[in-house]
Amino acid sequence: MAVPEQDSVSATSEAYDAVAELYAQKFRDSLQDSPLERACLSAFADFVGEGGRVADLGCGPGHVTAYLAESGLAAFGVDASPAMVDLARRAYPGLRFDVGPMSALDIEDGALDGVLSRWSIIHTPPPELPAILREFSRILKPGGQLLLGFSATDGPTPASQVYDHAVAPAYRWWPDHLAGMLREHGFTEVARTVRAPQPTDRRQHREIHLFARKG
Structure with missing residues:
Protein backbone atom coordinates (compact mmCIF):
# COMPACT_ATOMS: atom_id res chain seq x y z
CA MET A 1 0.00 0.00 0.00
CA ALA A 2 1.46 3.35 -1.03
CA VAL A 3 2.11 5.94 1.67
CA PRO A 4 0.10 9.16 1.11
CA GLU A 5 2.31 11.95 -0.23
CA GLN A 6 1.99 14.26 2.75
CA ASP A 7 2.74 11.38 5.12
CA SER A 8 5.93 10.56 3.23
CA VAL A 9 6.95 14.24 3.25
CA SER A 10 6.25 14.53 6.98
CA ALA A 11 8.19 11.35 7.75
CA THR A 12 11.18 12.52 5.70
CA SER A 13 11.04 15.99 7.24
CA GLU A 14 10.97 14.59 10.77
CA ALA A 15 13.85 12.24 9.99
CA TYR A 16 16.03 15.10 8.71
CA ASP A 17 15.00 17.37 11.59
CA ALA A 18 16.38 14.74 13.97
CA VAL A 19 19.83 14.66 12.32
CA ALA A 20 20.06 18.22 10.98
CA GLU A 21 23.08 19.34 13.02
CA LEU A 22 25.10 16.19 12.27
CA TYR A 23 24.10 16.28 8.58
CA ALA A 24 25.19 19.91 8.26
CA GLN A 25 28.54 19.18 9.91
CA LYS A 26 29.18 16.26 7.56
CA PHE A 27 28.09 17.79 4.26
CA ARG A 28 28.48 21.57 4.54
CA ASP A 29 32.02 21.41 3.04
CA SER A 30 31.43 18.34 0.88
CA LEU A 31 31.71 20.19 -2.44
CA GLN A 32 35.36 20.93 -1.73
CA ASP A 33 36.17 17.25 -2.24
CA SER A 34 33.73 16.70 -5.15
CA PRO A 35 35.16 18.16 -8.37
CA LEU A 36 32.56 16.42 -10.55
CA GLU A 37 29.67 17.85 -8.54
CA ARG A 38 31.22 21.31 -8.65
CA ALA A 39 31.62 20.97 -12.42
CA CYS A 40 27.98 19.93 -12.81
CA LEU A 41 26.77 22.84 -10.69
CA SER A 42 28.97 25.24 -12.65
CA ALA A 43 27.62 23.87 -15.95
CA PHE A 44 24.09 24.29 -14.62
CA ALA A 45 24.87 27.91 -13.71
CA ASP A 46 26.21 28.49 -17.22
CA PHE A 47 23.10 26.95 -18.79
CA VAL A 48 20.87 29.20 -16.67
CA GLY A 49 22.89 32.35 -17.27
CA GLU A 50 24.18 35.16 -15.07
CA GLY A 51 21.56 36.48 -12.67
CA GLY A 52 19.04 33.74 -13.42
CA ARG A 53 16.50 33.02 -10.69
CA VAL A 54 17.00 29.48 -9.39
CA ALA A 55 15.40 27.32 -6.68
CA ASP A 56 17.51 24.73 -4.86
CA LEU A 57 14.79 22.25 -3.87
CA GLY A 58 15.73 20.03 -0.96
CA CYS A 59 18.46 22.51 -0.07
CA GLY A 60 19.39 20.97 3.29
CA PRO A 61 21.85 23.17 5.22
CA GLY A 62 22.17 25.56 2.28
CA HIS A 63 25.75 25.01 1.14
CA VAL A 64 24.79 24.24 -2.47
CA THR A 65 22.41 27.22 -2.59
CA ALA A 66 25.34 29.36 -1.49
CA TYR A 67 27.57 27.83 -4.18
CA LEU A 68 24.97 28.71 -6.84
CA ALA A 69 24.76 32.27 -5.50
CA GLU A 70 28.55 32.55 -5.62
CA SER A 71 28.32 31.35 -9.25
CA GLY A 72 26.27 34.41 -10.16
CA LEU A 73 22.72 33.08 -9.83
CA ALA A 74 19.82 34.58 -7.88
CA ALA A 91 24.83 29.85 8.02
CA TYR A 92 23.91 32.08 5.06
CA PRO A 93 21.89 35.04 6.39
CA GLY A 94 22.15 36.88 3.09
CA LEU A 95 20.19 34.21 1.21
CA ARG A 96 16.53 33.24 1.24
CA PHE A 97 15.43 29.83 2.55
CA ASP A 98 11.80 28.64 2.80
CA VAL A 99 10.11 25.62 4.36
CA GLY A 100 7.89 23.64 2.01
CA PRO A 101 7.31 20.40 0.08
CA MET A 102 8.38 20.02 -3.54
CA SER A 103 4.86 18.91 -4.48
CA ALA A 104 3.23 22.25 -3.56
CA LEU A 105 5.72 25.08 -3.94
CA ASP A 106 4.80 28.66 -3.09
CA ILE A 107 6.31 29.88 -6.36
CA GLU A 108 4.51 31.57 -9.24
CA ASP A 109 3.95 29.81 -12.58
CA GLY A 110 6.89 30.27 -14.93
CA ALA A 111 8.82 32.35 -12.39
CA LEU A 112 12.17 30.56 -12.49
CA ASP A 113 15.08 30.21 -14.88
CA GLY A 114 16.35 27.07 -13.18
CA VAL A 115 15.51 24.33 -10.72
CA LEU A 116 18.07 22.19 -8.91
CA SER A 117 16.93 18.97 -7.23
CA ARG A 118 20.08 17.38 -5.90
CA TRP A 119 19.42 14.07 -4.17
CA SER A 120 16.00 15.27 -3.03
CA ILE A 121 13.64 13.38 -5.37
CA ILE A 122 15.20 10.19 -3.97
CA HIS A 123 12.84 10.41 -0.99
CA THR A 124 9.72 10.62 -3.17
CA PRO A 125 7.83 7.30 -3.49
CA PRO A 126 7.67 6.39 -7.21
CA PRO A 127 3.87 6.84 -7.61
CA GLU A 128 4.23 10.42 -6.38
CA LEU A 129 7.16 11.49 -8.56
CA PRO A 130 5.02 12.62 -11.55
CA ALA A 131 3.38 15.27 -9.35
CA ILE A 132 6.83 16.58 -8.41
CA LEU A 133 7.93 16.75 -12.05
CA ARG A 134 4.73 18.60 -12.95
CA GLU A 135 5.52 21.13 -10.26
CA PHE A 136 9.05 21.58 -11.62
CA SER A 137 7.59 22.24 -15.06
CA ARG A 138 4.98 24.65 -13.68
CA ILE A 139 7.47 26.95 -11.95
CA GLN A 145 16.92 24.56 -16.90
CA LEU A 146 16.56 21.55 -14.60
CA LEU A 147 19.33 19.55 -12.92
CA LEU A 148 18.47 16.32 -11.11
CA GLY A 149 20.89 14.35 -8.95
CA PHE A 150 20.02 10.77 -8.03
CA SER A 151 21.34 7.23 -7.67
CA ALA A 152 20.86 4.75 -10.51
CA THR A 153 19.45 1.24 -10.37
CA ASP A 154 21.73 -1.54 -11.62
CA GLY A 155 19.59 -2.20 -14.71
CA PRO A 156 16.38 -1.08 -16.45
CA THR A 157 14.24 -3.46 -14.42
CA PRO A 158 12.93 -2.42 -11.98
CA ALA A 159 12.75 1.21 -13.07
CA ALA A 166 21.02 6.56 6.48
CA VAL A 167 18.20 9.05 7.15
CA ALA A 168 14.94 8.19 5.37
CA PRO A 169 13.52 5.70 2.83
CA ALA A 170 15.03 6.40 -0.59
CA TYR A 171 14.74 5.20 -4.18
CA ARG A 172 17.14 4.65 -7.05
CA TRP A 173 16.01 5.23 -10.65
CA TRP A 174 16.97 3.84 -14.03
CA PRO A 175 18.20 7.02 -15.81
CA ASP A 176 16.47 6.33 -19.14
CA HIS A 177 13.17 5.76 -17.37
CA LEU A 178 13.47 9.02 -15.45
CA ALA A 179 14.44 10.85 -18.64
CA GLY A 180 11.28 9.44 -20.25
CA MET A 181 9.19 10.75 -17.36
CA LEU A 182 10.73 14.16 -17.86
CA ARG A 183 9.76 14.10 -21.55
CA GLU A 184 6.16 13.40 -20.50
CA HIS A 185 6.25 16.61 -18.47
CA GLY A 186 7.61 18.84 -21.21
CA PHE A 187 11.37 18.48 -20.69
CA THR A 188 14.14 17.71 -23.17
CA GLU A 189 17.26 16.00 -21.90
CA VAL A 190 20.39 18.07 -22.52
CA ALA A 191 23.12 15.92 -20.96
CA ARG A 192 23.89 13.51 -18.16
CA THR A 193 26.96 12.55 -16.18
CA VAL A 194 27.64 9.23 -14.49
CA ARG A 195 29.90 8.85 -11.48
CA ALA A 196 30.96 5.26 -10.92
CA PRO A 197 31.01 4.02 -7.32
CA GLN A 198 34.36 4.39 -5.61
CA PRO A 199 35.92 1.87 -3.19
CA THR A 200 35.43 4.29 -0.28
CA ASP A 201 31.71 4.88 -1.01
CA ARG A 202 29.32 3.46 1.59
CA ARG A 203 26.81 2.66 -1.16
CA GLN A 204 28.07 1.10 -4.39
CA HIS A 205 25.63 2.92 -6.68
CA ARG A 206 26.22 4.98 -9.79
CA GLU A 207 25.41 8.65 -9.21
CA ILE A 208 23.66 10.52 -12.02
CA HIS A 209 23.40 14.21 -12.84
CA LEU A 210 20.70 14.69 -15.48
CA PHE A 211 20.40 18.06 -17.21
CA ALA A 212 17.11 18.93 -18.91
CA ARG A 213 15.44 21.97 -20.47
CA LYS A 214 11.76 22.86 -20.35
CA GLY A 215 10.43 22.78 -23.90
Whole structure:
Protein backbone atom coordinates (compact mmCIF):
# COMPACT_ATOMS: atom_id res chain seq x y z
CA MET A 1 0.00 0.00 0.00
CA ALA A 2 1.46 3.35 -1.03
CA VAL A 3 2.11 5.94 1.67
CA PRO A 4 0.10 9.16 1.11
CA GLU A 5 2.31 11.95 -0.23
CA GLN A 6 1.99 14.26 2.75
CA ASP A 7 2.74 11.38 5.12
CA SER A 8 5.93 10.56 3.23
CA VAL A 9 6.95 14.24 3.25
CA SER A 10 6.25 14.53 6.98
CA ALA A 11 8.19 11.35 7.75
CA THR A 12 11.18 12.52 5.70
CA SER A 13 11.04 15.99 7.24
CA GLU A 14 10.97 14.59 10.77
CA ALA A 15 13.85 12.24 9.99
CA TYR A 16 16.03 15.10 8.71
CA ASP A 17 15.00 17.37 11.59
CA ALA A 18 16.38 14.74 13.97
CA VAL A 19 19.83 14.66 12.32
CA ALA A 20 20.06 18.22 10.98
CA GLU A 21 23.08 19.34 13.02
CA LEU A 22 25.10 16.19 12.27
CA TYR A 23 24.10 16.28 8.58
CA ALA A 24 25.19 19.91 8.26
CA GLN A 25 28.54 19.18 9.91
CA LYS A 26 29.18 16.26 7.56
CA PHE A 27 28.09 17.79 4.26
CA ARG A 28 28.48 21.57 4.54
CA ASP A 29 32.02 21.41 3.04
CA SER A 30 31.43 18.34 0.88
CA LEU A 31 31.71 20.19 -2.44
CA GLN A 32 35.36 20.93 -1.73
CA ASP A 33 36.17 17.25 -2.24
CA SER A 34 33.73 16.70 -5.15
CA PRO A 35 35.16 18.16 -8.37
CA LEU A 36 32.56 16.42 -10.55
CA GLU A 37 29.67 17.85 -8.54
CA ARG A 38 31.22 21.31 -8.65
CA ALA A 39 31.62 20.97 -12.42
CA CYS A 40 27.98 19.93 -12.81
CA LEU A 41 26.77 22.84 -10.69
CA SER A 42 28.97 25.24 -12.65
CA ALA A 43 27.62 23.87 -15.95
CA PHE A 44 24.09 24.29 -14.62
CA ALA A 45 24.87 27.91 -13.71
CA ASP A 46 26.21 28.49 -17.22
CA PHE A 47 23.10 26.95 -18.79
CA VAL A 48 20.87 29.20 -16.67
CA GLY A 49 22.89 32.35 -17.27
CA GLU A 50 24.18 35.16 -15.07
CA GLY A 51 21.56 36.48 -12.67
CA GLY A 52 19.04 33.74 -13.42
CA ARG A 53 16.50 33.02 -10.69
CA VAL A 54 17.00 29.48 -9.39
CA ALA A 55 15.40 27.32 -6.68
CA ASP A 56 17.51 24.73 -4.86
CA LEU A 57 14.79 22.25 -3.87
CA GLY A 58 15.73 20.03 -0.96
CA CYS A 59 18.46 22.51 -0.07
CA GLY A 60 19.39 20.97 3.29
CA PRO A 61 21.85 23.17 5.22
CA GLY A 62 22.17 25.56 2.28
CA HIS A 63 25.75 25.01 1.14
CA VAL A 64 24.79 24.24 -2.47
CA THR A 65 22.41 27.22 -2.59
CA ALA A 66 25.34 29.36 -1.49
CA TYR A 67 27.57 27.83 -4.18
CA LEU A 68 24.97 28.71 -6.84
CA ALA A 69 24.76 32.27 -5.50
CA GLU A 70 28.55 32.55 -5.62
CA SER A 71 28.32 31.35 -9.25
CA GLY A 72 26.27 34.41 -10.16
CA LEU A 73 22.72 33.08 -9.83
CA ALA A 74 19.82 34.58 -7.88
CA ALA A 75 19.49 31.38 -5.87
CA PHE A 76 17.19 30.55 -2.98
CA GLY A 77 16.55 27.30 -1.13
CA VAL A 78 13.48 25.29 -0.16
CA ASP A 79 13.40 22.28 2.15
CA ALA A 80 10.65 20.32 3.89
CA SER A 81 12.73 20.15 7.10
CA PRO A 82 12.31 23.22 9.32
CA ALA A 83 15.49 22.33 11.19
CA MET A 84 17.51 22.27 7.96
CA VAL A 85 16.06 25.61 6.87
CA ASP A 86 16.91 27.12 10.26
CA LEU A 87 20.52 25.95 9.89
CA ALA A 88 20.71 27.32 6.34
CA ARG A 89 19.37 30.71 7.41
CA ARG A 90 21.92 30.92 10.22
CA ALA A 91 24.83 29.85 8.02
CA TYR A 92 23.91 32.08 5.06
CA PRO A 93 21.89 35.04 6.39
CA GLY A 94 22.15 36.88 3.09
CA LEU A 95 20.19 34.21 1.21
CA ARG A 96 16.53 33.24 1.24
CA PHE A 97 15.43 29.83 2.55
CA ASP A 98 11.80 28.64 2.80
CA VAL A 99 10.11 25.62 4.36
CA GLY A 100 7.89 23.64 2.01
CA PRO A 101 7.31 20.40 0.08
CA MET A 102 8.38 20.02 -3.54
CA SER A 103 4.86 18.91 -4.48
CA ALA A 104 3.23 22.25 -3.56
CA LEU A 105 5.72 25.08 -3.94
CA ASP A 106 4.80 28.66 -3.09
CA ILE A 107 6.31 29.88 -6.36
CA GLU A 108 4.51 31.57 -9.24
CA ASP A 109 3.95 29.81 -12.58
CA GLY A 110 6.89 30.27 -14.93
CA ALA A 111 8.82 32.35 -12.39
CA LEU A 112 12.17 30.56 -12.49
CA ASP A 113 15.08 30.21 -14.88
CA GLY A 114 16.35 27.07 -13.18
CA VAL A 115 15.51 24.33 -10.72
CA LEU A 116 18.07 22.19 -8.91
CA SER A 117 16.93 18.97 -7.23
CA ARG A 118 20.08 17.38 -5.90
CA TRP A 119 19.42 14.07 -4.17
CA SER A 120 16.00 15.27 -3.03
CA ILE A 121 13.64 13.38 -5.37
CA ILE A 122 15.20 10.19 -3.97
CA HIS A 123 12.84 10.41 -0.99
CA THR A 124 9.72 10.62 -3.17
CA PRO A 125 7.83 7.30 -3.49
CA PRO A 126 7.67 6.39 -7.21
CA PRO A 127 3.87 6.84 -7.61
CA GLU A 128 4.23 10.42 -6.38
CA LEU A 129 7.16 11.49 -8.56
CA PRO A 130 5.02 12.62 -11.55
CA ALA A 131 3.38 15.27 -9.35
CA ILE A 132 6.83 16.58 -8.41
CA LEU A 133 7.93 16.75 -12.05
CA ARG A 134 4.73 18.60 -12.95
CA GLU A 135 5.52 21.13 -10.26
CA PHE A 136 9.05 21.58 -11.62
CA SER A 137 7.59 22.24 -15.06
CA ARG A 138 4.98 24.65 -13.68
CA ILE A 139 7.47 26.95 -11.95
CA LEU A 140 10.01 27.04 -14.80
CA LYS A 141 9.92 29.48 -17.68
CA PRO A 142 9.95 28.08 -21.23
CA GLY A 143 13.59 27.20 -21.82
CA GLY A 144 14.22 26.95 -18.08
CA GLN A 145 16.92 24.56 -16.90
CA LEU A 146 16.56 21.55 -14.60
CA LEU A 147 19.33 19.55 -12.92
CA LEU A 148 18.47 16.32 -11.11
CA GLY A 149 20.89 14.35 -8.95
CA PHE A 150 20.02 10.77 -8.03
CA SER A 151 21.34 7.23 -7.67
CA ALA A 152 20.86 4.75 -10.51
CA THR A 153 19.45 1.24 -10.37
CA ASP A 154 21.73 -1.54 -11.62
CA GLY A 155 19.59 -2.20 -14.71
CA PRO A 156 16.38 -1.08 -16.45
CA THR A 157 14.24 -3.46 -14.42
CA PRO A 158 12.93 -2.42 -11.98
CA ALA A 159 12.75 1.21 -13.07
CA SER A 160 12.94 2.27 -9.42
CA GLN A 161 14.22 0.49 -6.35
CA VAL A 162 14.30 1.14 -2.61
CA TYR A 163 17.80 1.35 -1.14
CA ASP A 164 19.37 1.67 2.27
CA HIS A 165 19.63 5.36 3.17
CA ALA A 166 21.02 6.56 6.48
CA VAL A 167 18.20 9.05 7.15
CA ALA A 168 14.94 8.19 5.37
CA PRO A 169 13.52 5.70 2.83
CA ALA A 170 15.03 6.40 -0.59
CA TYR A 171 14.74 5.20 -4.18
CA ARG A 172 17.14 4.65 -7.05
CA TRP A 173 16.01 5.23 -10.65
CA TRP A 174 16.97 3.84 -14.03
CA PRO A 175 18.20 7.02 -15.81
CA ASP A 176 16.47 6.33 -19.14
CA HIS A 177 13.17 5.76 -17.37
CA LEU A 178 13.47 9.02 -15.45
CA ALA A 179 14.44 10.85 -18.64
CA GLY A 180 11.28 9.44 -20.25
CA MET A 181 9.19 10.75 -17.36
CA LEU A 182 10.73 14.16 -17.86
CA ARG A 183 9.76 14.10 -21.55
CA GLU A 184 6.16 13.40 -20.50
CA HIS A 185 6.25 16.61 -18.47
CA GLY A 186 7.61 18.84 -21.21
CA PHE A 187 11.37 18.48 -20.69
CA THR A 188 14.14 17.71 -23.17
CA GLU A 189 17.26 16.00 -21.90
CA VAL A 190 20.39 18.07 -22.52
CA ALA A 191 23.12 15.92 -20.96
CA ARG A 192 23.89 13.51 -18.16
CA THR A 193 26.96 12.55 -16.18
CA VAL A 194 27.64 9.23 -14.49
CA ARG A 195 29.90 8.85 -11.48
CA ALA A 196 30.96 5.26 -10.92
CA PRO A 197 31.01 4.02 -7.32
CA GLN A 198 34.36 4.39 -5.61
CA PRO A 199 35.92 1.87 -3.19
CA THR A 200 35.43 4.29 -0.28
CA ASP A 201 31.71 4.88 -1.01
CA ARG A 202 29.32 3.46 1.59
CA ARG A 203 26.81 2.66 -1.16
CA GLN A 204 28.07 1.10 -4.39
CA HIS A 205 25.63 2.92 -6.68
CA ARG A 206 26.22 4.98 -9.79
CA GLU A 207 25.41 8.65 -9.21
CA ILE A 208 23.66 10.52 -12.02
CA HIS A 209 23.40 14.21 -12.84
CA LEU A 210 20.70 14.69 -15.48
CA PHE A 211 20.40 18.06 -17.21
CA ALA A 212 17.11 18.93 -18.91
CA ARG A 213 15.44 21.97 -20.47
CA LYS A 214 11.76 22.86 -20.35
CA GLY A 215 10.43 22.78 -23.90
